[in-house]
Amino acid sequence: MKNKNKPKKMRITAGITAVQIPLAIWALLQLFPIYWLLVLSFKSNQEIFSGNSISLPTVWRFENYDFVFRNGNMGTYLFNSFLVTLITILLVSTFAIMASFAISRMRWRLSSAVESMFILGITVPLHAALLPTFLMLGKIDLLNTRWALILPYTAFSLPVAILICNGLMRSIPRDIDEAAFLDGCGIFGVFFRVIVPLMKPAISTISIFTFLHSWNELLFAQILINDKALKTLTAGIQSLVGEHSTAWGPVCAALAVASIPTIIAYLFMSKQVQQSMIAGSIKQ
Amino acid sequence: MNKLLSNKKAIVLFLFPAFAIFLTFIIVPSSVSLYYSLHDWNGVGAMTFVGIKNYVRLFVNNTDGFTSAVWHAGLIALASVFIQLPLSFCFASILARRVRGERFYLTVFFIPVIISSTVVAQLWLKIFNGSYGLLNYLLTAVGLEKWTRAWLAKPQTALPAVIIPIIWQYVGYHMLLMYTAIKGLSSDIFEAARIDGATNFQTAIRITLPNIRPIIRVCVIFAVIGSLKSYDIIFMMTKGGPIGATEVPTTLMVETLFTAQRYGYGSAMAVIIILLCFLLSLLIKKFFKVE
Structure with missing residues (x-):
């Protein structure tokens, strides 16, 4: 019984990964630009242009929000x-x-x-x-x-x-x-x-x-x-x-x-x- | 009771507000556009009747790029139908099979749809920026520095660069339409396919696709008409440039009307846009017969 079940289970796991990968990639492609927008909104030009564009801000500049209002x-x-x-x-x-x-x-x-x-x-x-x-x-x-x-x-x-x-x-x-x-x-x-x-x-x-x-x-x-x-x-x-x-x-x-x-x-x-x-x- | 339900005064009263607004802001303006399009007029001086001269000028020996604008809209439509819709269909058929995280993916894929195109355009403008953009940043990070460029400033890359956000934004919309349609199918047909030993891919192409034809047709119509009407993203990202490489009928129309003040000629563009919308949706409906 156990042996019979094994290949099926493996196939299911492989199937799950095969469908999860494209979904996860697309989710990342959809969310990452929005994440990037949000982190940029807390940065100064200096920080963005000196190469730290995708990581979290070193200083959270809420004054950007203050400025736009x-x-x-x-x-x-x-x-x-x-x-x-x-x-x-x-x-x-x-x-x-x-x-x-x-x-x-x-x-x-x-x-x-x-x-x-x-x-x-x-x-x-x-x-x-x-x-x-x-x-x-x-x-x-x-x-x-x-x-x-x-x-x-x-x-x-x-x-x-x-x-x-x-x-x-x-x-x-x-x-x-x-x-x-x-x-x-x-x-x-x-x-x-x-x-x-x-x-x-x-x-x-x-x-x-x-x-x-x-x-x-x-x-x-x-x-x-x-x-x-x-x-x-x-x-x-x-x-x-x-x-x-x-x-x-x-x-x-x-x-x-x-x-x-x-x-x-x-x-x-x-x-x-x-x-x-x-x-x-x-x-x- | 029948007498009450055919009370003429009540009918007029209920219908009046919707009808009046519809007439004033849709029917009348569209017809007036047609009238203007047969004239030469700059909005200030006299209006001279010129017949179909404006229309001839749009297509014969055209110098302002209207024909290439229509061509660009056609390319956007092709990309939407042959790249965006297949992507949507893949995701829809995967998600309709109850995978883990179904609700999460449905929610996430729809987020770009609810964001304003203005915001989407500004965001992608920054992604494609030549000096500090995300795309060039990532290319450099993986050692493909020689591929980096000012994507929107080069005529060769500008059109693909405005098509990508359009596709990116609406994959989730079409996916949801298809997903809802697939969920509405009876599970018997999938069961039968499974018993016959069909693979998931075969099931998707041979069973799912033909069975959701009506919604595929709606998606194709939306994708094509939407491309023809695309304005926000292109106006915000390139204003039709560089050197007309991303000009579409709507951006050219706005420029002709409000920058060049050529009201007659610009109205002819508006009329062509309406006609193309009607004709294309008729054609697609003919081509995609649905019982």
Whole structure:
């Protein structure tokens, strides 16, 4: 018996190493640059350029972080990104649930045509709208305001959000509406008391997904806002890097400030974040 | 009840905000781009109708590098489909077999996806730096000093150097899509393959791959369209340079619109980008028939 088992066991161990090695190498390739960024953010140029670039800093220079908040405007950028993202999430969730209710639960002739129109919007790239949006916002004096980002971000997140809501809303049995109607609820009663409370999973998916999109967006952020006091993180980093390009420590500290909140939040709810990021794509 | 559910006023009310924003910021701007593209306009002076002249200029005797920008986007797309997706598929099929550390790897491989491309670009800019970059540091450390160079400053190495971070960032995204699809397959087919004595590699190619065709198709569409739209990483790392070696349609478009102020011509680029996105996703859908 023992002899019979041995080769099998050996094969399994060899198999485990064979799959673990590529996985471990890729994990290292993914984590090492991030580790490198973090150690650089605590070093002075002198230390980096004198050859100690990959090991831990000899002196932990927290002043790099102090510098990017004091002279690099990072606090403002963080706040702007936070505000823009938060309002975008609120608008997208509210409008998507409302539209999805009309499309997937109410009865009217053009509902499927309207649904296809929204879904077609998923394919339209942001770039296609850039110049007209820029000119239009200029005309109505919204250029260089937070709305210049919030409104386009809302528009471009809506199609996927509506798709996600439709999926969930169609899975709610119709009898529930009927029961509520019999209890004397109007259409708004059904919407607010029955449907909205059931949409929580969709809201969390939409929030995560919209967060990542607007938090990380660069093109619109860079063109539609010029005012340093209103810039969001991505565009802010761009101007910070432009001004302090030779100061590696502070630049890396700024990059770390922009990413660490997202990474920490992600580590706490990685499963949910992953599901949200793929929710929209799988349904296409 | 039917009467309540077809209450026209309520329908309009529920639909209005989403529809208005969608119309104002997606439909109208895209159509206006098309209108601008048929004109010669610098944003200040008069707008002159020139028909399809802007489009002709993009492809016939083109001097500003639009055709090579499209070619670069094509190369990025090829690298994504033939390097990134196979990597993602390998990791997905390994991880879906319940290896040790499955959750750890899934989490780690997805970290670059959630980081902003702006940060990723800045990070790789430092990795490829000619004097103090990580890559040259590591090459020197293993005795390959003669290979070191300013990766992003040389036209020959600049394009591969911007493709690497693009692949690096999104392997985990495609992996997760494929992983979810493989997990959704019935375990019977793997069991049958195992009884028939198929090796892991054979199972992956002959069983797993054909069975997750729908998601492979989504991944191919995302990889190709994403390459066509790539902007952040390239703008941040090279701004299309050196001497246009990494120029892609979007970086050229932004330059034409906002630096050269050629609104008509730049809008023609925007329209071509939308058209290519639509056409390519249609083509891929045709090519990859899914029942």
